[in-house]
Amino acid sequence: MTAANMAIAATSELLEDIRGAAGDKTFLQLMGINKGSSKALFFVIDTTGGMSDDIDAVRAVTSSIIDSKVGTKDEPSLYILVPFNDPDFGPLLKTTDPNVFKNAIDSLRADGGGDSPEMSLSGLQLALAGAPPESEIFLFTDAPAKDTHLKSTVIALIERTKSVVNFMITAALRSRRRRQVGDSEQQQSRMGVSDATLYRDLAQVSGGLAIEVTKAELPAATSIITQSSTSSLVTLLQANRNPGKADHFTFSVDESVRNITVYTTGTSTTFTLTNPSGVSQESTNNRGPLITASQSVGNFQTLQLKAETGLWEIQFVSTNPYILKVVGVSAIDFLFDFLEVSQGPLGGLEIIDNRPRAGVNGSLLVTVTGSDTATVTEVLLVESSGLRQVIGSVEAKGGGNYLARFDRIPAEEFVVLVKGQNNNDSSRATSVNFQRQSTTSIRASTVSVRSPDTAGVLEPGTPLSVSFSVATSGAGGTFSIQATNDQNFDSSFPSSLIVETGSTANGAVDITAPSNTPSGTDVTLTIEAEAPGGTDANYVVLRFTVLTPVTDFAPPVCQKVSLQSNCSDSCSSSMWELSVQVTDEDGGSGVDRVSLRQGNGTLNTSLAAGNITMVSYDASCCSPDVELVVVDEVGNVATCFYSFQRAVSLSSRAVPSFLLFFCITILGLNLPF
Known part of the structure; x- marks a missing residue:
């Protein structure tokens, strides 16, 4: 028991030091505690000449989302921006501060670019490498990719992170300026069929959309971004047909789902909707009983449906290639990972970080999120062609976890479909069926x-x-x-x-x-x-x-210079003052910052001769205690406590710098250690 208590105390002390070094907001992210939704607002933007209108559209939608959602449950937990040009791309900006993100968008300027193809896949690779799991990314461009050799790498990162990538393409007819020595030439060109196909293929693999519009139409098409930034967005159905063909799709709506939206991309795509009551409506009919709002711009169509629980049907008659996506807002969703037999000494199953083995039996771990009453009844691997599916045997493992075993992992590309029941009302005699689908297409491999x-x-x-x-x-x-x-x-x-x-x-x-x-x-x-x-x-x-090799493991040192007070019985009308000298020992990396852990007075710092940081603090006598957190350039932490009522006590602890870097790496945040 003594050893256990000592271990707990040591762990608590270490976590407090990491909290002091990283700050409260970053520390809470490390612990998996987010203030807003789990979604990030994630843009990858072409900044070459001719993209001014596109950047303006991004500014507008960014302002709209930030102004309407900051402080609500739908506030993005993270903001990420990756610009790309030619030959440059990046850097990746990742911040939790909406104003920092807004200023970064405002500072973007469309300029240069040289020849038409740009480094779009390099920018997307950088974005996916820094993406939290289950991210939704929006890439804006009016040019083909110059770095097409990265296609397989981008697909691998999409699969690894299970990220959705939407392409906002304004390249039907674009104007590019080719810069030459001594003159400039205006060049008109169209994005080739193969160029657009690359973006469509990547969108399809990720479960995203390739929206092709003119620059004038782009602001109207960005409505999908506002919808996608909503917390608890779930996928009810995702399908693509290339080449296109007439086909029949179904999706189930349970009582937890609201704001049902149908997205389609493709040319001359028409379909018929049928609700659970058997009422039908054509997608081209804006005045029918099922569709409450519709929008069509470029190759992109969006329909808002009148919610009704039960099984819906969509009958496509188009023979042109298309992508169909049905989403809604619900707390109930699922996570999944493929498993294989561990090669470690303890055996058991372990998560597969790449493609599962094709043509053999396999296992899938499914975790239900957002409900304590939802249960999984079926897990299916549905081939993307829609021709075949493999049904798994489901075993409840407790805590919302289910193990699904399959006698065959399809060799063809497939998606994961989860069906279940939910009953959040104990008085209800029957449960409500629900259906959720993975967005990312999965490819097995030998x-x-x-x-x-x-x-x-x-x-x-x-x-x-x-x-x-x-x-x-x-x-x-x-x-x-x-x-x-x-x-x-x-x-x-x-x-x-x-x-x-x-x-x-x-x-x-x-x-x-x-x-x-x-x-x-x-x-x-x-x-x-x-x-x-x-x-x-x-x-x-x-x-x-x-990591640069670290030789500084000593924390900064606090030394009191003076402590004065004129406190009286009326504490609110009197003040006390403190002056502290903070140094990092000879050979140290230097003091990075000083902050307050306790105390509500005014803190000021200044740099004196000899790399000494002078700290001054004054507060009301009603607040007699102050605790300073001092962090040096490599993350060593000192805490210094003072009170005008009792003797000064100092506490300094060194946090191993490699551990701080490890924690920050998990967060993916750039902190100035």
């Missing part, structure tokens, strides 16, 4: 890519060798290898490996962070292996943190 270096540290200027292995249960031969990272650090790796059926081949990626890379920089390394003929592929995604 290829396996593994690395023991799942995370690690890069020292600036020093190469790091990252080992990996490739195995296959399918056809053997020469496998193509590609390794990319989101920071464009120099790397070398074998272009191919010979892998025989049932065997393993080993390789390594040598990656080097430039010597001037800021400490704390995150880098995501994606290693991909593609089977002969490009028929199959898999990947492994690894995260590293760049």
Whole structure:
């Protein structure tokens, strides 16, 4: 018991120091406690010439969301921005402050770009590498991608993070300025069919939309962003048909769902809606009984439906390619992870971080969120073609967790469909059926890519060798290898490996962070292996943190200079003052900041000679205590307590800098340690 209490006390002390170094808001994020919704507002924006109108539309929708949702349950928990141009992209801005994000959007300027294709996939790769799980990303561009070689890497990151990517494309006819020495030439061009197809393919894989409109139509199309920033947005149905064909879809609406919206993208797409009562309405009829509002702009159509619980039907008659998405607002949703037998000494099952094995049996862990009364009755793997589905056997594991086992993982691309029942009213005799679907399409593989270096540290200027292995249960031969990272650090790796059926081949990626890379920089390394003929592929995604070796483990030191008071019996009319000298010992990294943990007086700091920080504090005599938190440049923390009523006591504790960096890396926030 004594040892346990000591461990608890030590852990509490360490967490308090991390809280002091990181700040309350960041610390709460680390603990999984968010003030607003779990959604981030996430934009990837082309800033080349001709994008002024698009940037203006982003400014408008950003202002609308921030002004209407800050302080509500729908306030985004995180704001992320990635600009891209040519040849540059980034940096990634990640902030919890809506005003910082708003100012960053306001500072964007459309300029340059050179030739028409831009670094859109490099910007998207950087965004996905920094994306929280289950993010929804909006990419704005009017140009094709210059870096199409990153398509497979982007797909891998989409699958890994289960992120939704929506493309807002204003490229039906655009004007680009080609800059040449001595003159300028106005160039008119159209985005080619293959260029638009790339964006459509990525949208489809992620469960997003590829919205193609003119620049004048873009403000009207951004309504999807406002809807997507709402907390508790769930997917009831997601499907695509390319090539297009007539097809029949169903989705179930339970009593928890409101604001049901149908999105479609495609040309000349028409369909018939039928509600649970059997009443039908054509999608082109704006005055029928089922549709309360509709909007059509470019290739994008959105319909608001009159809510009715039960099974709905959608009958498509279009033969043109289309994407169909039905969403609603509900607290009930689900998370999922594929599992495999662990190779560790304890056995059991472990989460798969890349594609599951195709054609064999497999397991899926499903977790219901948002309800204590919802239960899962069915889990299905539905092939994206809609032709076949695999039904799993479901076993409740407690705490909202369910283990679904399948006798076959489809070799074709598929989605996860969860069905269940919810009864939040104990007086009700029957439960209400619900249905939720994953947005991201999943691809299984006969290829396996593994690395023991799942995370690690890069020292600036020093190469790091990252080992990996490739195995296959399918056809053997020469496998193509590609390794990319989101920071464009120099790397070398074998272009191919010979892998025989049932065997393993080993390789390594040598990656080097430039010597001037800021400490704390995150880098995501994606290693991909593609089977002969490009028929199959898999990947492994690894995260590293760049850290400059730290030799400073001593906390700053507080030394009282003076403490004066004129306190009387009437504390509200008298004040006391404190002056403290704060130093980091010889060879220390220097004081980064001083803040108040206790006390409601006025704190001021100034830099004196010899890298000494002078702290002055004054407060009402009604507030006799003050506790200072002092953090140095590498994250060592000192806490200093003073009171004019009793003797001064000082407390200083060093927090291992590597641990602070580890915590900040989890958060993905850039703090100035």
